[in-house]
Amino acid sequence: MASLPSRAQVVIIGGGIVGCSVAYHLAHLGWTDVVLLEQGQLSSGTTWHAAGLVGQLRASESGTRLVQYSARLYQSLEAETGLATGYKECGGVTVARTPDRMTQLLRTAAAAEAYDLACEILTPAQALDRWPLLETSDLQGAIWLPLDGTANPTDVTQSLAKGARMKGVQVFERTRVLDVTTDGRSVTGVVSDAGPIEADIVVNCAGQWAKAIGDLVGVTVPLHSAEHFYVVTEHMEGVHRMLPILRDPDGYTYMKEEVGGLVVGGFEPEAKPWVSPDSIPYPFEFQLLEEDWDHFEILMESALHRVPLLQQTGIKKFYNGPESFTPDNQFILGEAPGLRNFFVGAGFNSVGIASAGGAGRALAEWIVSGEPQSDLVAVDIRRFGPFNGNNTWLRSRVGEVLGLHYAVPWPNREFDSARPFRRSPLYDRTVQAGACFGSKMGWERPNFFAPPGQDPIIEYAWGKQNWIPWVDAEQRATREAVALFDETSFGKLLVTGPDAERLLQRVCTADVAVPVDAVVYTGALNSRGTYEADVTITRLGTDEYLWVTGAASVVRDRDWLQRNSDPSWQVSIVDVSSAYAVIGVMGPRSRELLSRVSAADLGDEAFPFGTSRSLDCGPFTVRATRLTYVGELGWELYVPSEFAAGVYDLLKAEGADLGVRDAGYYAINALRLEKGYRAFGPELGPDYSPVDAGLLFTTKLKTGIDFIGRGALESAREAGPRRRLVSWVAQDPAAMLWGGELMVHAGRGVGQVTSAAFGTWVGACVGLAYVDPEADLEGDWAVNVGGQLVPVTVSKSAPYDPRNERVRPARA
Ligand SMILES: Cc1cc2nc3c(=O)[nH]c(=O)nc-3n(C[C@H](O)[C@H](O)[C@H](O)COP(=O)(O)OP(=O)(O)OC[C@H]3O[C@@H](n4cnc5c(N)ncnc54)[C@H](O)[C@@H]3O)c2cc1C
Known part of the structure; x- marks a missing residue:
């Protein structure tokens, strides 16, 4: 050797x-x-x-x-x-026991079409043709994926x-x-x-x-590792080498052929964590864990039901091996x-x-x-952040993760385990106000607020979920009065030093050489000219900027800034996310509300859109930034954590007669989609350039200033968009869309919905989609919603306030 x-x-x-x-x-x-x-x-x-x-x-x-x-x-x-x-392309049959599962499979089939992947919808009888040992009496239907293999x-x-x-x-x-x-x-x-x-x-x-x-x-x-199980059966009549994979997710199980018998395994809803990552024995080579028939019972029972011949078949071997799962x-x-x-x-x-x-x-x-x-x-x-490495936290999460493989992937599904985790200083207050929380980068964030007497829970469904009327009220308050949003989870990076401007000019698509107190909306691109980040930056001082990003992006953004900084430059990048709460004060009456707690002039002349100031707010001092992600007059208040509860209480008390109310992230999502605002993740990411996203106007291509990705972006501008981002509105107010659906133009699949929500102002589902740039926007458009074609109206501009009059009133 x-x-x-x-x-x-x-x-x-x-x-x-x-x-x-x-x-x-x-x-x-x-x-x-x-x-x-x-x-x-x-x-x-x-x-x-x-x-x-x-x-x-x-x-x-x-x-x-x-x-x-x-x-x-x-x-x-x-x-x-x-x-x-040993690869064989035997195909795969996935069966549905419930109407909800069938809806999921129909959505899967539409997604497969969007990705050009062969997928066929089957009746129970057709599923039986493909998998002759199947019990079909309780099935709604199935899908067939011919390219699946083992x-x-x-x-x-x-x-x-x-x-x-x-x-x-x-x-x-x-x-x-x-x-x-x-x-x-x-x-x-x-x-x-x-x-x-x-x-x-x-x-x-x-x-x-x-x-x-x-x-x-x-x-x-x-x-963190969890125990993971399957058994291998004796030879079974009717099981042949090319028998397809069978998945019965409602019964948590899968099966596949192995030497004339079946492998029967699955993803039980409550998994069994193994030892913590620092206690794995050594050596541990070609080793299995102890059989646990009690734990396996839920899978075996279900398999015996789905394939009755198993009742007369012996088990050759029980496999229990540890596998690692992430949060x-x-x-x-x-x-x-x-x-x-x-x-x-x-x-x-x-x-x-x-x-x-x-x-x-x-x-x-x-x-x-x-x-x-x-x-x-x-x-x-x-x-992930460093706090995600805590073994106690990981252990309590891993029990839930394994089962997700076969759980119905409900829209808006949230993790139940290992929560609450990161809590904003307003957490207890928003609990009192009826918040139902979602989790992002570990933060507990109000998704919506249930009215008094109602449980703040999500009743999962493919159609309209229980909270839609509550979020309707939140959207209405934001469009007509004023709403408070706890946006503490924003990622906040303080970029300081004599070379801070130089670094940000290199990284940002927009020109950041702006006066102190100005706010810039910008992307950050990689050398391929596609998105690495989408942020707002406030110039706090000559050598000091505040970079504000989505909760989930703070570690990657900090890394991106650090790796693109020259070692000889004097610049420091500090994550101050936990030091400041953020309260969004949004809506046409936001100015009136803030004027009640502050002596500052908040008029358009003194405090125009896209600027930021230190502001007295009752006895507290905050930084107010005039911005909006909901398409209304509004300010984001950056509040030192220790003042957050005081500021919130003050705004609630002073705004009572103005109709102030709490609102959450579901409302933000619907409001931003009515306004056509993009989000990092669904609309902006490393597969899309500002040309595709229709955001060339946010770049400094007209200046001579260089930035990362400029060359690639110029080429992309010459070549035109590879996909085009468009707004759409469903014509049927009863239809419910969640994102991921297939866009159909003149009967042909031409793209995918990136984000969708029920918009109160448009009175129907509204969203964004990437589509074939050649498709005529005037034509006949629909979205495939679980197999049903829902007609939609498609446009390049936002359905709500396309001229931006609510955000930046025209000067007299
Ligand atoms: C019961 C069961 C069924 C599964 N079925 C499927 C399936 O059907 N389809 C599927 O896609 N996946 C399946 N998986 C998951 C799949 O087995 C794993 O995801 C995959 O094997 C992970 O591969 P890996 O290379 O990351 O890890 P490993 O195979 O564990 O490789 C990591 C290697 O690192 C070595 N190592 C660790 N520390 C050191 C060190 N200090 N120095 C040198 N070497 C070190 C270890 O010895 C090990 O060999 C199943 C898992 C289980 C448990």
């Missing part, structure tokens, strides 16, 4: 399917000075005992493309490496490792990484039990051990914030076999090019 080199360009920790995929793809991108270290044998961690399902359809287009690539790769690897992967996880891992080795990657088994070394800013290598290796880049693909590896260098990799059921990919050249690919939430091909390629591309090459925001490691 070759001896361990003293240096390598890249060291990968972990020889499971993910580490091997990263090695394979780095080698295929031409990076061959790569060493992979595995403490046991390849695949001996979690990979070896996976069931091997490779489902094709994910919640997002980028997630779906990633898994589609995995399937193609596993089909073609043998020809390249000579090692089979693979042998160990064989895929070996084949990927061979493909990597053939290009020069060195793989060392039985070599355990004990430490990761750094120079304080960047990794410098690893220390293994066979000696140290210097490295430019270290990639943590250590599966359920990845959190402990991250802890060695202060990088938070929030994951939001998405895996973790990317370069760690705060430590250069330390990459992570872990936390695969029991879809690591299906994801490894695509995720390995995406991570390798990220490593080689220095930034992700597609929209990976949902899986980006920078969506």
